[in-house]
Amino acid sequence: MTAWLARRITQAVVTFGVAVALMFVLMRLAPGDPLSRMQEDRMMDPAEIAKTRAIFKLDQPIHRQFAAFVKGVLRGDLGLSIEHGLPVNTLLASRIGPTLLLGGATILLNFTLGLWLGVRQAVRRGSREDRTLTALSLAGYATPSFWLGLVLAWLVGIKLHWLPVAGMQSPLLAPDAPWLARAADIGAHLVLPALTLSIVTIAGTMRYQRAALLEVLRLPYIGTARAKGIPERAVIWRHAWRNALFPVITLFGLWLPLLVTGAVFVEMVFAWPGLGSLAAGAALGRDYPLVMGTALLAAGLVVTASLLTDVAYALLDPRVRYT
């Protein structure tokens, strides 16, 4: 097991390296220039352009730039964001918290509710409830997230005044306010974006869980469990669900990174200070240092998620061989 884990971690590190290198090249191949974003509104003086290029080493050949980048990464320095003028480290550090908060809340909501509903659907397969849930979840799935976000913000925030419509904290709340008040404030801002993201993604969880559980429910050992006389709930949740969890674990591994960089629209609609919108802006503006910083973070997350998925498989399924 230890050897397996060591090998698996090595693989993860290699993957990480390849992905980062690949992204570096991709980014440089893309047309457009980091200075273009600034030129969009304003005419720039050639001297100004030259100076900016020199500061960000854009005037050097690509392999030099890559070497400098790798050196920086090894020192833990990701450079200066061209557009924000702040160290990439600082930017990422300030965004990772909100991102994990939103991603975590979404995954929690998505997986608790999604798994539970998916199981209900499978158990009551073909019932009116099953059909209704299918239709509702798919409708949610096919709804663009920005659309749903805007409607929710309008209804809950503007019409009903129940929750704040955007941002992560109220700027009027003093920074030295009691801990609980600040937590409640952030919590209130979190509800709508997390709900929006959950609604548009929950169909996936539900459908996979439903399909997986249906597969398992036909297997003979479910009959064995029932014939033993254990409660139906134990049959479903203990015997069937444990086995139906595997495809869902994979799904979980796939979603972790998606929630980091894939929430662009929702982050924008709710002005959530997360990584997704930061990354999108950086890519569109060709802010190379920031793009590489977010990419590094995203790649790290994907690789970790994939590793965790494999470990979870190994832990949950006694039959998987550690080879």
Add this chain to the structure above:
Amino acid sequence: MTRVLDVENLRVSFPDTGKNRVYPVDGVSLSLDRGETLALVGESGCGKSLTSLALLRLVPSPGRIEEGSAIRLGGTDVLALQGEALRKIRGRRIGMIFQDPMTSLNPVFTVGNQIAEGVRAHFDVSKSEAWQRALKLLEEVGIPDPAARLDSYPHQLSGGMRQRVMIAIALSAEPEILVADEPTTALDVTVQAQILEVLDRLRDSHGMAVLLITHDLGIVAGRADRVAVMYAGQIVEEAPTDRLFARPSHPYTQGLFASVPRITGPVGRLSPIGGSVPPPGAWPGGCRFRPRCPQAFEKSETMPPLLPVETDHRMRCWLAENGADASD
């Protein structure tokens, strides 16, 4: 003799195309006395497994047990039970062994876990006590080094061992009836004998009634007290074992016997029955064996009831009316 199980006119239906329903089990009646072994014999697809599932109300959705059916366990009307009361009879009154030991054990739980779960479902015992009983059960079903095996996962065991575990699970709540659905089909011949030996021993030591479901007449002889032969959802012949073996009367039963190689009989060609059991939607009117029956006649076009052949021996064939059976 105490009657432990009474099944009357059991009908199980499944939806077919449109609004039609089909009846893979169509009016089965059988009974079981304490300590008695009844063999339910038939080809695959004849409804015998479904019958056994119906006893525990485990007919898979969307199938259902029709109105007018009756299943009584001693004084309990099984079809009237709901929820907790229904759960209480599963495993406790009737234990069940399934056909394929490979897929009938949950791959993600240890053997001990799966047996102890059955114990704890019906007895208010502590976890460790349940594991103690599980250990004893493994000993009883003849698993070597049972203490170590408790922590094994099913995939670490051989087929025979798994079937022993299945038996242990079936016995975990000390049921008065054991339903064994093709317990040896998936196993190789030497292991088959061992498993049957375990079953016999346990039946005797626990005083259980056994419903043995099989397509293999070879394992019925010397083991079952009575035999019921099923065809196309119905019981077509029922008799004490020795009498049936001596005088198989229904043409279908005769066909079954003809397809069993016998060591004692004259060496001749096996004569299997032509064709196979048609699916439930395609059963013919009248006697359902008619298309495959070498002795079918005009009257076969109406459905025969179970007619007495002799004492305790009945069959669903108009030939019984003649007082003579088909073997003459």
Add this chain to the structure above:
Amino acid sequence: MPWTAHLVLAAAVAGVVAARPPCAVAQQEPSSIVIVTGQQATLPVPTLMEGPQATLANNEISDHLFLRLAAIGPELVTSGDRGFQPQLARSWSRRDSLTLVFELDPRARWHDGAPVTARDVTFTLKRAQDRSIAPRLASVTARIARVEAEGDRRVVFRFREVYSEQLYDATFHVPILPAHLLDGLGPSSSAWSAFAGRPVGSGPYRWVRREEGQFIELAANHDFFLGRPGIERVIVRVAVSSDARINLLLAGEADAMDNIPPPTTNLARVEAAPSLRLVPVPSNILGYLLFNQREPGHRDRPHPILADRDVRRALIMALDRDLLIRAVLGPYGHVPFGPVSSQLWIRHGAPRHSRQDQSTARRLLAGRGWVDRNGDGIRENRDGAPLSLRLLVSSSSVARGQMAAIIQEQVRQVGVHVDVVRVEPAVWIERRTSGDFDIDFSSANLDPSPSGLAYSWSCGGPGNVGGYCDPGADSLLQLATASPKADRGLWHSFLRRVEENSPAAFLYAQTFVFAVNRRFREVSIRPVSSWSALWRWPPPGS
């Protein structure tokens, strides 16, 4: 392991309920204002706002914190010495046509209490004119020869040449920095990060805090020498998406918003909210279709279609620009005469733009040999090549996208086929600057000074990507720039010349629409630096 379904649901419900705040609606203290804007201020410090940092957002925060010697007056006239208002300088006078003398206001203090001195001005201008520190400022202040202190309160500016915008150049570009805090820091910008993280200025508001990606908080400078600000706290909140900004405004979580962007449906929503008032503000945005007079890919050859002035004119005639504006900008924009934004002072008194005239357009095209020869509705030349052009549009703007669709339809009516090529902003800029387009949908952010027109509309202008060159127009431009007075007539003859040559179809000069909560009674928003008069607003409810 068997955690039950009900438990899970209960936890989820509990989470949602617990997340509800004790009081959901922002509790607004009477003397604070929350302004929501689209871009984050990253380095709001004069002389650091270079290159990527030369953003409107940085400028606006900087204008709360730092003062100039003098501010542009309400007429926005950048020529001459009259149209300016005193700020750090109490007064100014001329020694000769090349020398300006500023007397500093003795009451002016930095936020840390130190007095503002002549040394601060010389220090700041020295930094601004250093090409290695601030290439942008250095180039716009290149005509300032020397800046000298005479004692603590007097500063003398010497210019290299005589021209009309000397005062503008001396005051507008560079707000003054505190020399006593920065002198020892050295020129490198990284040494400045501590100061940039907590800037100290002399303006009406002082720095409080920044929540990265969320907002910046400023507080009133009670000792401000021009008067105590009425509003105690200014919070500038960032929301990149305009939908989020409008939502914050409608929900009452923000009091003010700069520039509600088109389409008009956004405006309609805000207008319908009883708590909000719309404030139109002239903007420096000019939208135009730039015709490429050089062949894409071969800058030395004329464009096969657009090098012909009559074709360019016909295209302009084909457009109903008033309709375009009404459809997309509503009442908030007008068709300019020449490349003139609604903020530029030379717009007053200019001739009216030409109207849509499809028959003239058809006649012009036919006259140049463009006739529909195969009956497909699109004109061809004698060789059968269709009159087909590619219109390059940045995908970042909804308004330009919509206008492009209307333009496509309007020119089709006179037999011109236009393909709309929508590309992301970085690609758009690259194509535009390399001249890889037939028609470019340009949107420029103009200087408040008309002298900036040379950048795009003179033969050698660095921003002249369409290959337009008219020596006659160039000399008119030079004349107007050099005139020591604010002479609109000279400027208008330059504009007439440009319109005649039709290097572009000038589509719209946009008016920004700000929204402010009605609890703020007296509202004044200045063009150029929108919130620089905010400190004069009385507190709400007073």
Add this chain to the structure above:
Amino acid sequence: MNPVVDALARSWRDPRGRAGAIMLGAIAAGAAVGPIFLPDPLAQPCVLECRNLAPSWAHPFGTDDLSRDILSRVATGGRISLAVATLAVGLSVTLGAAMGLVAGYWGGTVDAGLMRLVDAALAIPRLFLLLLVLAVWDQVPMPVLIVLIGVTGWFGTGRLVRGEALRLREESYVRAAEALGANRRRIIFRHLLPNTAGPLLVAATLGVGDVILLEAGLSFLGLGVPLPTPSWGGMILDAKSLLFTAPWAGIFPGLAIVMTVLSANLFGDALRDAVDPRGA
């Protein structure tokens, strides 16, 4: 009988399958034939006076903010969106299934190699991949767009199928088949593929909606269907600012997507039951 025909016939007998097929057929037919009878989806008859009109007899789905008829735009856009979605999803599901089965069943270095590839590809946000394409193509031709979406879309499915295959190859029947000497192709096609049909069909049916929405995002980058050709995704994106004034501009293309996804799902469910070898 041909197993494919058989499966299709069986799903047709299933009421869900029939409903799904009829709905899909109706949508496809509407997209194929509709534009012939409907007004020009590009025409702007009166930009100021008849834009953002609510649904009426003249314009059953209303008009958008350039006075174009939304019904004809939905119909015309359906041609593009459906073609892109089905082809791209078909491609990515096929690729994903193939790669996943190979990786999961072969294991060892093949698995490790493929999964590293998937990890690396998944680690690169799709946006960055698409930016690369911008470098190569000026105006992306439709087939390239389809291949692009397909090829960048299989990683998730591949991982999913690989997980299932990894589990299934430990199942007794696969082991039994191996012991019986069945060759790899037979094991993969007879045993593994049918048993991963459930997750695969889910992936495929959900993928249709995914791609339609992704196409909207691509239009935003200037990468999608070239203007002014309408597409469902692009229409929804354009209608964002009309959400509160002319909601129909987004609701109808949105409904078209929901109906497509829903019917594809219904049909997929029925198909899954039909191909399941363990079905009743």
